Amino acid sequence: MDVLSEVLSAVRLTGAVFLEMRLRAHWSYLTAPARAIADVLMPAADHVIPYHLVTAGECLARLPDGEPLELQSGDAILFPAGDRHVLAAATRLGRQRKPVDLTGENLRQLLTRGEVEAFASGEGGSTTRIVCGFLACDGRLAEPIVRSLPRLLRISLRGAGTAAWVRSSIEYSVAESAARRPGSAMVLARLSEVLFAEAVRQYMDGSPQGGSGWLGAVRDRYVGRTLALLHEKPAFRWTVDGLARRVGLSRSALGERFNSLVGAPPMQYLTRWRIALAASKLRQSSASIVQVATDVGYESEAAFNRAFKREYGIPPAKWRRQAAAAA
16 A cells, blocks of 8 residues: 555545525625534534535635635545635625625534535525535644645546546435435445545645655655555664665664654654554554554553553543543
8 A cells, every 4th residue: 555545544534514505696695613613513524524526616715814725526625634715606796795604603503513504695696605514634643644735625526537536426425315215325425535645646746856745755655665664564663774775875874864744754654653643543443552562563552651641641541531521
């Protein structure tokens, strides 16, 4: 499995589609905080990535402090950092209109867990249709990818291939959900995951070779191979010397290249990844602390406790109790 797939499979990615908007005339909305949406629909979600797919018409999307991007039918836009954002009509009046804030009781009236609610606004003029959803993931495990992506990421699902299939499948499944067909929420969740993977792939394809950040590092001949080794066997007793021999580079050259692209030395990166994996195991399983420590590459519980506390500020046993209480 390639390193991107390894990370995506580890982050416990799941999704939901919760709204189909049908908007006419000069509309503008400030979306609710992603955390507030998750608190209604998926309270145990760690990190939340909102997204919108335009299925008809056109609109504008922007961060509250940013310039608008034009979206047409077949475009999707994602907000990897979970930022609030504005969706507005593409008309001049839509640009100037003060956005309606979709929070508080407005939000709770709109959302129903496990269902795609319809939202209609305005009369006259052409209709813009937007499917609204979000992806939830383990924030620590997803951090390498999320930090490499822009705050606002637009992709096209037009044309042919996987992108077009994702678009048509989401549109079909939203219609199935409106008809209350059993299993439609689960299908939309899986399609949301595929949409995110497609967004990351399109972003990587459109980025120049030699770019920095984790996604740029994945494409580097030497650092990409190093990341693949670390993610394939995170519990292995890796050393920088051993990694350098495997990828065909000197120890110093690999360390410098890895640090430049990823933002941390190889062993520091591996430690953070191991601890993030351990936290996920502590939250999702009943395995003992010793077993979790062994699974992620620590030979003693004491060493694992020290490393975990450096990252999370508290010992793993206490962290597990707090995570269970929050869930």
